[in-house]
Amino acid sequence: MSSPARKIKLEAKPNWVSTRNPCKACAPMGATLVMRGIEGGVPFLHGSQGCATYMRRYLISHFREPMDIATSGFSEASTIFGGGANLRQGLQNVTSQYKPGLIGIATTCLTETIGEDMNLLLHEYRAKGGQAENAPELVHVATPSYRGTHVDGFNDAVRAVVEQMAAEGALPSAYTQSFLNIFPGMVSAEDLRFLKEVADDFGIPATVFPDYSETLDGPSMLKYKKIPEGGTPLLALHATPAARASIELGRTLRQKKTAASFLQERFLVPAKRIGLPVGVEETDVFFNTMEKVTGAPMPEKYAAQRGRLIDAYVDGHKYVFGKRAIVFGDEDMVVGMTSLLAEIGAQPILCASGGKSGALAKSIAEVTTHLKEAPLVREGVDFMTMAEEAEMKELKPDFMIGSSKGAKFARALGVPLIRVGFPIHDRFGGQRILHLGYRGAQQLFDQIINTLLELKQDSSPIGYSYL
Ligand code: SF4
Structure with missing residues (x-):
């Protein structure tokens, strides 16, 4: 009997080098x-x-x-x-x-x-x-x-724009007050709206760059506009050297020359680099950082969201505890999702990405310190390599979490795929998935639990009404 992974396997030991179904874009x-x-x-x-x-x-x-x-x-x-x-x-x-x-x-x-x-x-x-x-x-x-991958192109572009547009000297009056730079990395349009909302709630103006929350997820227009409204203002990009601090999201950026590191070296703007705020622990770090750079306490509404999330973790723990997951996609999204899985009691068994930052293994280790079994970490791999790894190591996942590009892999393994990150081509609303913050973790947690419950219900000969 052949194992599921064998269905999509071409050769056991290829004597050639090639990318077979890449886990990255250009x-x-x-x-x-x-x-x-x-x-x-x-x-x-x-x-x-x-x-x-x-x-x-x-x-x-x-x-x-x-x-x-x-x-x-x-x-x-x-x-x-x-x-x-x-x-x-x-x-x-x-x-x-x-x-x-x-x-x-x-x-x-x-x-x-x-x-x-x-x-x-x-x-x-x-x-x-x-x-x-x-x-x-x-x-x-x-x-x-x-x-490099699409994420490298993204981060290089963020740095290039900031480097080429950062202006020295006099600034427009709107930028003489205290403000923050936030470099969110490659997140969804909904995530960008969340970050802007947080800055608003802390009462501090923020330059979120890039900001495609409106240009790529805007309201319907009566008249077509060649260039949609929204986006980070040009003046704000000229003013980045005057910010109080830069917050840059992404643990795997550590070996890269980034926009925040440029502003720190050239203009002495303090740079805070933290992980994507996915899950409670990483979101706690994000809000602590916001408190430090603004000097203001976390607004009450986020404390309430955190409380509800913890309550849900307690209620849903029995469904997810010990479930084995393969996580794949863009490196920082993989780190964030791994952190979330580890804190809800699931077992990430393989964390893989087509990216090659050289920092994935260390970043995963940092967010899984309390796991008894460390997950396998693979960077610079394609889906075929992941499938071979899953078969060779007999990983036997219960579910997968990553972009829609892993759909065939999940089907071959016979497990559900929870779609997060980029790209999502086979479902609707990928740009509106909220990954960040306590509310984002709440939605992801509910989705993970419901996927597992659905699987149990569908595979039961009698079905269940109460689970
Ligand atoms: S990888 Fe991208 S940039 Fe390079 S040739 Fe293909 S489409 Fe063009």
Whole structure:
């Protein structure tokens, strides 16, 4: 009898190197998401049209919103002689058609491989009138996909924008008062709204960057707007060096040069790096950090949410205790979900990601100190490798938790998949999943328990009315 994982296994010991069903997407895609989170921003790919088409489709499928991504549309000639002319023409077209406040340019694999000199090209473009009055600001980030995942592209774009836009000297009056920078990482639109709500409740203005909570999950419009409303204001991006502190979410960022580390080194803005606030413990750390940087106590409504969550943990513990879970996806989401599972009594058995930060194992160890059995941690892996690992080690999970890209893997193992993170292509509302805070943990906990109850009910010959 073959085991479930064998159904999707190609070879026991391949003598070749390849990615088979990747647990990651491409780097410029993360960058385009960041550019979409800027007020008046238009993402622009310097490269082939096919890259932009793929990314548009991928992002629209998750967010269910229009996602314009401009491209310089490389041809065979531009691949050989350079794409400077295409870039200039493309920037002019976008400027006249969209009238953007900013064009965020990401370079694709092809452009990076031919060694396009972006600094020179943009310098020449600006010198020839690209800096005229009302001309959009231009920022560039290098995102060769063979060097990183969509999350790397995302984080590199956040740093590039902050680095290129941070202004020294006089600031608009709105930014002379005390405010915070919050760099949330790649979270859902609902998570971004949560972070803004928390800052409001603490009574402190905050620059949340990027902010695609409205641009990619906004209200229905009577009249189509080429650039949707919302996004981090350009002035706020110029003002990041004047912040009281930067809070950056993501334990696996530790080896990276980030926006917060740049602002700390260059402008002495204190940087606080903490994990994604998923689950009680990580959310406690987040609220403690907010209390420290604002000097204000956590608002009462969050204490009430925390209390309700703890009560639910007590009520639901018997259903989830000892259940074995495979967690996969973007590294910081994997760390957050692992922390949540560990605190509710479930046993994470395999924590895996296509990302290769080099910090995943340490981060998982930090959030699972009280577990008796440490989970296997694998970074830089694809779904086929995960399936082989699950089979070889006889992991026998009860459920999986991660993006919709693991659906085939879950089906092969015959276990339910709880969809979180990015992308979610086979369910509705991925952009509105709340992962963060006590309320986010409450929703995730309810979903985990109900998934397990449903499984029990469906697989029982008599069914149950009371579980
Ligand atoms: S060629 Fe590179 S940038 Fe373009 S879609 Fe493929 S991985 Fe992404």
